[in-house]
Amino acid sequence: MDQTSSWALYRRLLTYVKPLWKGFALSLLGYAIYAASSTWIADMMRRLVDGIQNPSSDFRYLLPLFIIGMFALRGVGTFLGTYCMDYVARKVVHELRVDVFRNMLKLPGRFFDQHSSGHLLSRVTYHVEQVTGAATKALTVIMQEGLFVIGLTSYLLWTNWRLTLVFLAITPLIGLVVNFAGRRFRRLSRRIQRSVGEVTHVASEVLTGYRVVRTHGAEEHEYQRFRAVSEYNRQQSMKEALTRAVSAPVIQTLVAVALAFLVWLAMAPGLIREMTPGQFVAFITAAAMMAKPVKSLSEINGMIQKGLAAAQELFDILDRPKESDQGSYDPGRVQGRVRFEHVGFRYEEDGQQVLEDIDFDVEPGEMIALVGRSGSGKSTLINLLPRFYHPSEGRLLLDGVPVEDYSLAALRRQLSLVNQQVTLFNASIADNIAYGIDHPDREAIVAAAKAAYADEFISRLPQGYDTLIGDNGLMLSGGQRQRLAIARAIFRDAPILILDEATSALDTESERFIQKALETVCQERTTFVIAHRLSTIEKADRIMVLDHGRLIESGTHRELLALDGAYAALHRIQFNEERVEA
Numbered sequence: 001m002d003q004t005s006s007w008a009l010y011r012r013l014l015t016y017v018k019p020l021w022k023g024f025a026l027s028l029l030g031y032a033i034y035a036a037s038s039t040w041i042a043d044m045m046r047r048l049v050d051g052i053q054n055p056s057s058d059f060r061y062l063l064p065l066f067i068i069g070m071f072a073l074r075g076v077g078t079f080l081g082t083y084c085m086d087y088v089a090r091k092v093v094h095e096l097r098v099d100v101f102r103n104m105l106k107l108p109g110r111f112f113d114q115h116s117s118g119h120l121l122s123r124v125t126y127h128v129e130q131v132t133g134a135a136t137k138a139l140t141v142i143m144q145e146g147l148f149v150i151g152l153t154s155y156l157l158w159t160n161w162r163l164t165l166v167f168l169a170i171t172p173l174i175g176l177v178v179n180f181a182g183r184r185f186r187r188l189s190r191r192i193q194r195s196v197g198e199v200t201h202v203a204s205e206v207l208t209g210y211r212v213v214r215t216h217g218a219e220e221h222e223y224q225r226f227r228a229v230s231e232y233n234r235q236q237s238m239k240e241a242l243t244r245a246v247s248a249p250v251i252q253t254l255v256a257v258a259l260a261f262l263v264w265l266a267m268a269p270g271l272i273r274e275m276t277p278g279q280f281v282a283f284i285t286a287a288a289m290m291a292k293p294v295k296s297l298s299e300i301n302g303m304i305q306k307g308l309a310a311a312q313e314l315f316d317i318l319d320r321p322k323e324s325d326q327g328s329y330d331p332g333r334v335q336g337r338v339r340f341e342h343v344g345f346r347y348e349e350d351g352q353q354v355l356e357d358i359d360f361d362v363e364p365g366e367m368i369a370l371v372g373r374s375g376s377g378k379s380t381l382i383n384l385l386p387r388f389y390h391p392s393e394g395r396l397l398l399d400g401v402p403v404e405d406y407s408l409a410a411l412r413r414q415l416s417l418v419n420q421q422v423t424l425f426n427a428s429i430a431d432n433i434a435y436g437i438d439h440p441d442r443e444a445i446v447a448a449a450k451a452a453y454a455d456e457f458i459s460r461l462p463q464g465y466d467t468l469i470g471d472n473g474l475m476l477s478g479g480q481r482q483r484l485a486i487a488r489a490i491f492r493d494a495p496i497l498i499l500d501e502a503t504s505a506l507d508t509e510s511e512r513f514i515q516k517a518l519e520t521v522c523q524e525r526t527t528f529v530i531a532h533r534l535s536t537i538e539k540a541d542r543i544m545v546l547d548h549g550r551l552i553e554s555g556t557h558r559e560l561l562a563l564d565g566a567y568a569a570l571h572r573i574q575f576n577e578e579r580v581e582a
Contacts, residue, residue, distance in 0.1 A: 034077030098157045106323050132468070340360050360544065368526075420484055429466070429484065430465040442465075
């Protein structure tokens with residue numbers, strides 16, 4: 001990335017600082033006090049040498065007071081600058097982190113299809129911390145040491161401007177070293193950030209699926225996979241450390257060479273005659289003091305480049321187009337009439353056709369079952385309803401209004417969804433059932449749980465509905481988790497209910513309870529059921545059979561069996577399998 005884009009990134013970061021200008025101004029004042037008082041150390045040497053040569057009674061008392069005042073001011077300036085800058089920087093990082101997370105929540109479904117959760121997680125954790133480095137320590141050093149360098153340079157120019165210009169002649173060489181190191185830091189930082197995403201991704205996969213890993217005896221395989229991505233991260237980090245370790249001493253050596261040349265020049269008889277011994281000592285002291293802040297400024301370049309590389313990826317998320325929400329129609333509660341009008345869908349414009357010419361109507365209160373082999377397009381078809389995806393061809397209407405005309409909030413308020421993969425949160429059972437509601441009605445929660453036949457096992461838990469269920473409900477069985485998800489859908493009380501393999505994780509007894517519950521819940525609701533076990537959908541008003549993205553059969557259970565087509569073939573296969581298992 002070139003310097004222009006680096007400045008553009010920093011300017012954008014500074015937009016987060018603008019509302020905090022008072023704290024920033026106090027910090028700047030503090031660092032100005034620090035720089036001024038630190039520069040007086042050189043002037044103190046002038047006073048000390050000149051005072052020794054021309055002693056006086058006033059000098060004996062004034063110089064100690066001068067020293068105390070100088071260091072007291074330096075302490076006040078350091079505190080004011082550091083604390084206020086940390087306040088501003090942490091506030092900036094907080095706002096940036098929540099902005100990134102908020103934007104992630106509004107990105108379209110395809111973004112999450114294309115990015116692993118591990119990589120996204122690293123952006124709101126590791127990447128933001130890298131920006132923290134650039135916004136806290138880096139900015140603190142730049143302000144503190146930068147003003148100190150300005151103060152020392154001003155003092156040198158005031159003392160002897162000719163010698164100062166000689167000393168500053170080394171600046172372009174230092175600039176070249178810093179520029180080279182900076183570009184290398186940026187390149188390596190991008191690699192390190194990607195590798196951290198890989199480390200997080202692999203660790204997240206393995207820790208989440210540890211049962212599968214152990215069942216297949218793949219511990220060694222996963223260990224080697226994790227070791228490989230971690231080793232790549234280590235290698236890139238060492239390259240970064242090498243760059244930092246080489247650049248700092250090179251810059252220090254250049255400063256030392258300039259200082260040595262300066263001393264040699266300053267001791268020329270002609271120059272010494274123009275300066276008092278105190279001025280000469282003060283000049284050399286100020287020049288020598290320049291080495292530390294220059295070293296600090298050169299070392300901080302790596303942290304700045306890491307922060308800018310991280311900021312670039314964070315801003316990439318912030319700049320991505322949000323989920324399309326151009327509709328404004330909000331009817332309150334819909335009747336539940338759904339129309340698929342010659343709908344086609346591709347994940348990519350030039351990709352494979354996933355759905356092709358899907359055309360059917362659903363009346364309010366109907367139960368529609370979608371069946372077919374894996375990959376036939378059932379879940380994709382259902383995902384068009386809440387606008388997780390948009391049709392590539394045709395259109396989808398709800399109560400006669402295209403779904404694109406609805407606001408997203410209004411559209412999704414009409415839907416209750418129970419996915420094949422149940423998602424629960426590390427909160428209480430009551431909070432999971434009433435998810436998204438700040439102050440839910442306790443009686444409604446209990447009623448929803450009873451309707452889903454979940455109250456029985458909830459009441460046996462230590463704290464009942466207030467029991468924390470762990471990460472994704474790890475304290476519950478698969479059937480219990482599924483019943484909680486169904487209770488959540490019942491509590492939502494939406495006019496359209498979507499059940500995507502909602503009974504897939506239930507045992508026979510639980511499934512029987514759920515089927516009874518669903519018969520009640522589905523009344524006066526438009527219901528879409530995706531089911532693998534055909535025995536669960538025999539009472540559906542219509543069963544639709546999909547194959548390779550096309551709707552090939554439609555009718556009741558009896559009608560499709562009489563048709564003796566694809567549905568009848570699937571039914572025979574399952575019936576024979578169930579009989580063999582029995």
